[in-house]
Amino acid sequence: DTGVSQNPRHKITKRGQNVTFRCDPISEHNRLYWYRQTLGQGPEFLTYFQNEAQLEKSRLLSDRFSAERPKGSFSTLEIQRTEQGDSAMYLCASRTGPNYEQYFGPGTRLTVT
Amino acid sequence: GENVEQHPSTLSVQEGDSAVIKCTYSDSASNYFPWYKQELGKGPQLIIDIRSNVGEKKDQRIAVTLNKTAKHFSLHITETQPEDSAVYFCAASNSNYQLIWGAGTKLIIKP
Numbered sequence: 001d002t003g004v005s006q007n008p009r010h011k012i013t014k015r016g017q018n019v020t021f022r023c024d025p026i027s028e029h030n031r032l033y034w035y036r037q038t039l040g041q042g043p044e045f046l047t048y049f050q051n052e053a054q055l056e057k058s059r060l061l062s063d064r065f066s067a068e069r070p071k072g073s074f075s076t077l078e079i080q081r082t083e084q085g086d087s088a089m090y091l092c093a094s095r096t097g098p099n100y101e102q103y104f105g106p107g108t109r110l111t112v113t
Numbered sequence: 114g115e116n117v118e119q120h121p122s123t124l125s126v127q128e129g130d131s132a133v134i135k136c137t138y139s140d141s142a143s144n145y146f147p148w149y150k151q152e153l154g155k156g157p158q159l160i161i162d163i164r165s166n167v168g169e170k171k172d173q174r175i176a177v178t179l180n181k182t183a184k185h186f187s188l189h190i191t192e193t194q195p196e197d198s199a200v201y202f203c204a205a206s207n208s209n210y211q212l213i214w215g216a217g218t219k220l221i222i223k224p
Contacts, residue, residue: 042214
């Protein structure tokens, strides 16, 4: 257990529905990342927060995806109007400012039917 | 753009033997190289990392070597055990802290 928690662990939804995932990073970590991982692939970067500021978003990130970190602690990732192609593992990672090491949560497995 | 290539995609070794996984990177500005282990249904776990000012780092049965000139780095696992079976990912990062990931190696330890 790295200290990064994610909820829910699994989510099954129907195409067109909205879903929201939550990530609680290690408490002293002010940097937070969201990744998406499909079977047999490495994690794909989605977005990055420093405290509450969203500093970077992947060009691959559709307008249907939005992320927030309102108080610089936990973060949420929302997917609107889900599509079958959104089915994947959504991973959250955190680190402290000057350090490179990213610590990952267990992920949320999304299945869109 | 930046790229990290990882080989092999699958590696099967006898329990007790050594395993070596290799990665090459394209961005000469990369200065941080972590290795992650991912078990089925779990998030990646950082197992060892190396900075660009070091050529080798060891932690018990795990070691990482870095050749900056050739732009490649390797993970070495000695005396492999069944619990070493997992998918291993290498990554590279430059000063923007962004990780560029390899495609992963599925390591199978045969009893």
